[in-house]
Structure formats: structure tokens, C-alpha cells
Amino acid sequence: MTENTFYTDHWRQIDDERVGRYERMFVWREGHAALLAPLELRPGSRVLDYGCGPGFMTEGMARIVGPAGRAYGVDLNAGFVANASHRNSESDNISFHLVDGDCIPLDDTTVDRLLCKNVLEYVPDVQTTLAEFRRVLEPGGRLLLIDSDWGFVAVEPWGMERTKRFFDAAAPAFKEPEIGRKLRSHLLDAGFDHVDVRVQAGVDIEGGSLLVLRNMANRCPPPRSTRCLTKRQRPLTTTAICSAYRNSWRRASGLRADVGDEPRPVYPRLRVPWQDRPRVIQSL
Numbered sequence: 001m002t003e004n005t006f007y008t009d010h011w012r013q014i015d016d017e018r019v020g021r022y023e024r025m026f027v028w029r030e031g032h033a034a035l036l037a038p039l040e041l042r043p044g045s046r047v048l049d050y051g052c053g054p055g056f057m058t059e060g061m062a063r064i065v066g067p068a069g070r071a072y073g074v075d076l077n078a079g080f081v082a083n084a085s086h087r088n089s090e091s092d093n094i095s096f097h098l099v100d101g102d103c104i105p106l107d108d109t110t111v112d113r114l115l116c117k118n119v120l121e122y123v124p125d126v127q128t129t130l131a132e133f134r135r136v137l138e139p140g141g142r143l144l145l146i147d148s149d150w151g152f153v154a155v156e157p158w159g160m161e162r163t164k165r166f167f168d169a170a171a172p173a174f175k176e177p178e179i180g181r182k183l184r185s186h187l188l189d190a191g192f193d194h195v196d197v198r199v200q201a202g203v204d205i206e207g208g209s210l211l212v213l214r215n216m217a218n219r220c221p222p223p224r225s226t227r228c229l230t231k232r233q234r235p236l237t238t239t240a241i242c243s244a245y246r247n248s249w250r251r252a253s254g255l256r257a258d259v260g261d262e263p264r265p266v267y268p269r270l271r272v273p274w275q276d277r278p279r280v281i282q283s284l
């Protein structure tokens with residue numbers, strides 16, 4: 001791995017433990033159908049899921065488009081593509097393909113719908129990728145880009161300054177961590193029309209986002225490639241997480257003191273030890 005390609009190298013080479021974490025993070029959820037509504041998928045649609053990861057979203061879309069339609073998953077990680085292909089080897093309306101470089105391995109106008117969720121923050125050149133999207137989409141097709149803007153995330157109890165330092169330290173894992181605010185301009189520059197933008201704000205009070213923060217901390221470049229980080233930033237990714245644990249733990253202990261010796265969860269629906277969770281993660 002080298003410094004300037006870390007944002008893409010860390011997706012090409014994923015250790016088994018991280019693959020397991022992604023398989024838990026990227027499962028198909030009830031809310032996904034609503035997230036996909038702007039795509040207007042219907043039976044018979046041909047849809048590409050670009051940067052499909054483990055492929056659960058691709059599978060969900062294959063169910064929606066049915067046997068008359070088709071879903072294609074494309075990713076640069078060979079393990080994701082192999083596992084998803086194996087899992088779906090009996091299905092006729094879904095296939096997975098490895099992308100290497102900028103070219104999508106599909107013919108021109110293959111699809112009439114294209115989803116790209118949480119991927120453009122990692123591509124080497126957004127305009128090149130969007131040009132490929134235009135090529136594989138038939139004229140009049142629909143493209144749905146969903147991406148984060150890590151500059152709008154607040155983590156409590158860290159506060160804004162520490163949160164910013166955390167994301168600065170994690171920045172080499174992204175090509176463009178603030179892609180969200182730039183999507184509209186990129187689409188217009190690439191020649192797409194009827195561009196609509198929606199901002200989705202959310203508050204995580206159950207701490208599920210800790211998985212994402214942990215992944216980011218783990219994804220910080222290994223020692224040899226940390227030269228791109230300042231001396232001050234380097235240790236922060238881990239200390240910030242630890243400090244969140246500590247703060248939460250302190251509060252948990254305080255609460256226990258209030259209620260006697262019985263441990264009592266603060267959030268009624270917690271499924272993992274709650275000291276592993278930050279109190280509030282808010283993203284805009």
C-alpha cells in the first residue's frame with residue numbers, strides 16, 4: 001500500500017474480520033426500500049448497484065425488479081464479488097462483476113437504473129466514474145447517488161473539535177470525505193439533468209454508528225503510510241474512541257450508583273454492551 005492510494009487499497013485488501021463486520025453493517029433492512037424510492041424500481045427494471053459491497057442491496061433490488069428485470073452488482077473487492085456470486089449462483093436475474101480501474105464491465109446502455117451508495121467518496125476521479133455511469137445508463141435512465149458528508153457529523157460526548165480531529169485523522173481513508181455537498185455540482189458538470197438533492201439528517205441514539213467509527217479508526221493508514229498525518233493527529237483515532245468508552249462507562253457507573261447494584265441499560269433496546277456505544281451521533 002502507498003500513501004496516495006490508501007483510500008482505494010483498503011477496499012481491495014480486506015481481512016476476514018472486517019468482511020464479517022461489513023456483512024453485518026450492509027444487510028438489507030426494512031428502511032432500504034424507502035431509501036431507494038427515487039430510483040422508481042419496478043418489475044422489469046435493469047439496475048446496476050455500483051460499489052455493491054457484500055451485495056445485499058443488489059439482492060434486495062433483484063427481488064423488486066423480479067424475473068423480468070435484472071440486477072448487476074459491481075465492486076472492486078474480489079472477495080465481495082466472489083461471495084455474492086456464490087450466494088446467488090442459482091438466480092437468473094442477478095450477477096456480480098469485478099471492476100478494476102475506471103471501466104465498468106458492462107456494455108453501453110445496459111441498465112435503466114443505477115444506484116451508487118456510499119462509494120463516490122472513494123473513487124479516484126468522480127467525473128470519470130460519472131462518465132461511465134452515463135455510458136452504461138440508457139438515455140432517460142435514473143441515477144441515485146447516496147453519500148455521506150463527514151464534515152457534518154457531530155459525535156457527543158466528543159464535541160466539535162475532537163470530532164473534527166478524528167475525521168481529519170481518518171481522512172486518508174477517503175478520496176473525498178466531504179463528497180455529499182459536492183454531488184450536485186459533479187452531476188451537473190457531468191451533463192446529468194433534472195438533478196434533485198435531498199439532505200437526510202439523522203440522530204443515532206442507540207450507538208449503531210460506532211461500528212462505522214470503529215471501521216474508520218481501523219482504516220487509518222498503517223504506520224509506514226501515516227506520514228500524511230500530523231504527529232498530533234496520529235494517535236487520535238484510537239484515543240478518541242477509548243475516551244468515548246471511558247465517558248460512557250463513567251456515566252454508566254454513575255447510573256448504577258443511582259439505581260443500586262442492579263445493572264440497568266440506559267437504552268431499553270440495546271443488544272451489545274452499551275459501553276461500546278457513543279451517546280449520540282448526529283449527522284446532517
Ligand SMILES: C[S@@+](CC[C@H](N)C(=O)[O-])C[C@H]1O[C@@H](n2cnc3c(N)ncnc32)[C@H](O)[C@@H]1O
Pocket residue numbers: 008011012026050051052053054057074075076077080099116117118119122123124
Ligand atoms: C461503504 S461500502 C458501500 C457498500 C454498499 N454500496 C452499501 O451501501 O451497502 C463502499 C464499497 O465501495 C467499493 N469501492 C470502493 N472504491 C470503489 C471503486 N473505485 N469502484 C467500485 N467500487 C468501489 C468498496 O469495495 C465497498 O464495497
